[in-house]
Amino acid sequence: MSRPPGTAASHRPWTAFVLHAATPEASWCAVCKAWTCLTVGLLLLTPDGISTVGTRTWCEICDDTDHPLPPRRIDRG
16 A cells, blocks of 8 residues: 655654673583583563563583583493
8 A cells, every 4th residue: 555645654663672681690500510601681671661581591611612522421331
């Protein structure tokens, strides 16, 4: 559906949503058994307020893509 010539298009205002990381905290990694995890809360900032949308956890040993851990083997012999 087109508008008549010479009329201005109606513009809807933009709604800004911003994803923000909270303060990172050290946490325990259950895989490598060390205090090497960083846990951070994810906050969604909207015109209506702030919402917590989840958390993200990253281990500096287990999640290292440059030097991955070797596969673990159990010696049964």
